[in-house]
Amino acid sequence: MTTPETAPESFPETAPSPSRVLLIGSGGRENALAWALARCHGVERVWVAPGNGGTAELQGCEALALAETDGDGLLAAALERRIELVVVGPEGPLAAGLADTLRAGGLAVFGPGADGARLEASKQWAKALMLEAGVPTALHWAAASRGQALAVLEQHPQPLVVKADGLAAGKGVTVAETLAETRAAIEEVFAGRFGAAGAALVLEERLSGPEVSVFALTDGRGMVLLPPAQDHKRIGEGDTGPNTGGMGAYAPAPLLDAAGLEQVRRTVLEPTLAALRARGIDYRGVIYAGLMLTAAGPKVIEFNCRFGDPECETVMPLLGPELAAVLLACARGDLGQAPELTIAPGCSACVIAAAAGYPGEVRQGDAITGTLGASEQLQLFHAGSRRGTDGVCRTAGGRVLAVVAQAEDFDAAFAAAYEGLSQVHFEGITFRRDIGHQVRRP
Ligand code: AMP
Ligand code: GLY
Numbered sequence: 243m244t245t246p247e248t249a250p251e252s253f254p255e256t257a258p259s260p261s262r263v264l265l266i267g268s269g270g271r272e273n274a275l276a277w278a279l280a281r282c283h284g285v286e287r288v289w290v291a292p293g294n295g296g297t298a299e300l301q302g303c304e305a306l307a308l309a310e311t312d313g314d315g316l317l318a319a320a321l322e323r324r325i326e327l328v329v330v331g332p333e334g335p336l337a338a339g340l341a342d343t344l345r346a347g348g349l350a351v352f353g354p355g356a357d358g359a360r361l362e363a364s365k366q367w368a369k370a371l372m373l374e375a376g377v378p379t380a381l382h383w384a385a386a387s388r389g390q391a392l393a394v395l396e397q398h399p400q401p402l403v404v405k406a407d408g409l410a411a412g413k414g415v416t417v418a419e420t421l422a423e424t425r426a427a428i429e430e431v432f433a434g435r436f437g438a439a440g441a442a443l444v445l446e447e448r449l450s451g452p453e454v455s456v457f458a459l460t461d462g463r464g465m466v467l468l469p470p471a472q473d474h475k476r477i478g479e480g481d482t483g484p485n486t487g488g489m490g491a492y493a494p495a496p497l498l499d500a501a502g503l504e505q506v507r508r509t510v511l512e513p514t515l516a517a518l519r520a521r522g523i524d525y526r527g528v529i530y531a532g533l534m535l536t537a538a539g540p541k542v543i544e545f546n547c548r549f550g551d552p553e554c555e556t557v558m559p560l561l562g563p564e565l566a567a568v569l570l571a572c573a574r575g576d577l578g579q580a581p582e583l584t585i586a587p588g589c590s591a592c593v594i595a596a597a598a599g600y601p602g603e604v605r606q607g608d609a610i611t612g613t614l615g616a617s618e619q620l621q622l623f624h625a626g627s628r629r630g631t632d633g634v635c636r637t638a639g640g641r642v643l644a645v646v647a648q649a650e651d652f653d654a655a656f657a658a659a660y661e662g663l664s665q666v667h668f669e670g671i672t673f674r675r676d677i678g679h680q681v682r683r684p
Contacts, residue, residue, distance in 0.1 A: 259284030259567040260326035260350075264319070266310050266340070267331025268294045270594075270625030270644045271551040275329060276303050277621065278558040282566035289323060291316060295610070295635040296624025310335045313343035320349055327352065327570045330527075333548045337363035337409060341527070350573040351526070354547050358518060358525040361545040365405050365444045368545050375517035377510050379542040380446040388432040394445050395424055403446040406431050408439030412487055417448065451536040452680075453543065454495050455550045456503070457557065458511045458529045459568060461577035462519065465511060465529075466568060467503055469494035469560055469585060471553035472680065477601055479676045486601040487641055490593045490677030491556040492652060497535055497680075506533065506540055514545070526572050555623050555644040556592040560585055588619075591655035592646040593663055593677050597626070598670030600640040605670055608637045612666035619648040620662050637668050652681040 263279050265272055265288055273296040280288045280302035290297040291306035298305045308315045310332060320328060328344050330336055330353030339356035360367045366384045373379075380403070385391035395402065404427035406414030414436050416427035424445075431440040454472055458465040471493035477483040498506065510531055518525045530546035530553075549557075558565075562584030571580035597604035606626075614622050623646065626639015643666060647658035656678045663673065 258570065259564075260570045261286040262323060262325050262327075263288045263566060264306070264316070264323070264325045264328045265290045265331065266316065266328065266335060268292050268297075268310070269331065269551055270623050270641060271549050271554040272331040273297050273300075273623040273625065274555040274558040274621075274644070274646075275331060275549070276300055277623065278561060279329070279566050279569075281563055283563045285566050289319075289325070291319070294624050295627035295629040295638070296622070298629050310340070311338065313340050316340070317344055317347040317349070320344065321347065325349060327566065327573060329353065329569060331548060333359065333362050333409060333546060336527075336547050350570060352569040352573045353527040354525045355523075357521075357523045358527070359547040361514075361518075361529065362547040363409050364407055365544070366407050366442060369444055371514070371517050371521075372542060375513040377513050377542055378539060380449050382447070383445045384442065385428075385445060386442045388428060391428045391432070391443060391445060392425070395421070395428070401448060403448055404428055404431065405444045405446065406436040406440040407442040407444060408436070410436045410439045412485070414439060415485075449534045449536050449541055449543070451534045452497055454497050454533050454535060455491075455553045456498070456506050456511075456531045456533060457549060457553070458507075458531070459527075459572050459577075459583075460515060460529060461526055461572045461575045462515065462524045464577040465507070465515070466577070466580075466583050467507060467511075468557050470498040470503060471495055471550065471556050472497065473550060473553055474674065474677055477596075477674075479674050484601055486596070488550070488552045488594065489596070489674045490591075491550075491552045492589065492591050492655070492678045492681060493553070493556045493560065494589070498540075502535075502540070506531065510540065510542055524575070526575060551625070552592045552594055552641075552644050555621075555646050556590050559619075559621055559646055559648055560588070560590050562586070586648065588648045588650055589652045589655045589681075590646060590648045591652060591659045591678055592644055593656075593659050593673055594625075594641050595643040595645070595663060595666070595668075596641050596672045597637050597639070597668075598672055600672060604637075604640050606637050606639070608669040610635045610637060610642070610666065610668045614645070614662045614665055620658055621646045622662065622666065642668065642671075652678055653683055656682055
């Protein structure tokens with residue numbers, strides 16, 4: 243070893259930024275992630291498998307026609323393209339072990355293995371972990387049979403929340419208003435409405451309070467918190483009608499100020515990570531805590547192992563160009579070396595345009611027309627859309643588009659988002675006009 247004559251300039255040991263990224267998924271969340279990653283320092287290309295009509299058009303992005311469940315195909319394609327970071331969007335492939343397959347092949351993956359994904363994929367497992375970690379959450383009773391569940395109800399004769407244990411595409415939860423509804427929901431789960439996801443269930447006490455979504459990017463030890471977001475789950479204005487995947491969102495949600503977010507870090511996220519580590523789980527990805535702000539403080543309603551949708555569309559435009567380096571550092575287990583993630587000071591507003599009939603049967607195949615004017619602070623993300631061989635982009639799902647705008651305050655941000663929405667069209671377009679009613683001037 244030779245000693246240099248003069249001391250070398252000391253460079254900070256910061257994690258590198260990936261230049262070649264593979265993103266897996268096809269929703270609005272992935273359109274927003276692809277857009278954000280393609281703008282990051284050092285990123286040259288983002289492949290999206292399989293992507294949608296929006297990701298296909300993004301600058302710096304390229305579609306990869308592989309299913310999100312095709313682990314071997316995705317691994318081979320990633321190795322061939324010398325991918326430096328894989329980001330897995332949806333919970334299904336994570337729960338099925340896609341991140342494990344890709345890691346075993348030597349790739350850096352942002353997204354937990356099947357073990358960590360149980361945080362979302364099994365409500366019973368997640369509740370047991372929370373109990374062990376002392377994380378504030380609703381009282382619960384696990385039941386493996388109809389008889390057990392009905393016995394719980396007999397001992398606690400009150401309307402309960404009934405949750406199918408497994409992944410049920412957001413439809414496995416009934417917040418019962420009456421005893422009869424609770425009983426009916428139990429019968430429905432054990433009658434097989436949710437298939438294997440309903441082989442067991444969790445009954446919970448009903449909590450009340452506003453809900454907020456918190457996202458922690460983690461390498462299993464450290465974490466970076468994103469601005470909290472508020473979703474709008476109901477289809478109808480005034481928060482009425484059936485639950486959906488989410489009809490719009492805004493961030494940062496003032497419901498949770500800096501002190502509130504710190505409280506969530508201390509009482510929810512840090513103990514959860516410690517409990518995961520105690521089980522030998524090296525969780526590298528995002529932990530999404532769905533919280534209810536009750537009179538007794540924030541309590542966890544659910545954990546997810548992925549970004550929320552439409553929260554992701556809402557939050558991504560607020561994040562700085564260090565995002566790709568931060569996700570890579572999480573994937574490599576060295577978040578301490580990552581550059582600081584800058585977060586823009588403004589307000590972000592997102593409105594979802596859904597197809598007629600959503601959240602039930604929807605019409606599909608309608609041409610999507612119109613474009614937004616060029617503005618750095620206005621984005622059009624696609625969710626359920628597909629570009630045909632004729633080049634026309636058509637509706638292909640329940641939630642079709644997300645229009646997102648940033649401004650100094652929520653009034654201006656929502657005005658810009660709704661103005662943007664008026665520029666795009668498809669037959670049967672459905673959206674709520676009151677997204678952000680909590681933070682807008684009437
Ligand atoms: P989840 O799929 O677990 O997020 O539940 C869907 C929705 O049901 C949540 O966003 C809440 O609005 C509601 N919910 C779930 N658990 C409870 C609870 N324990 N008390 C009151 N509402 C709940
Ligand atoms: N927006 C709620 C979810 O992604 O689960």
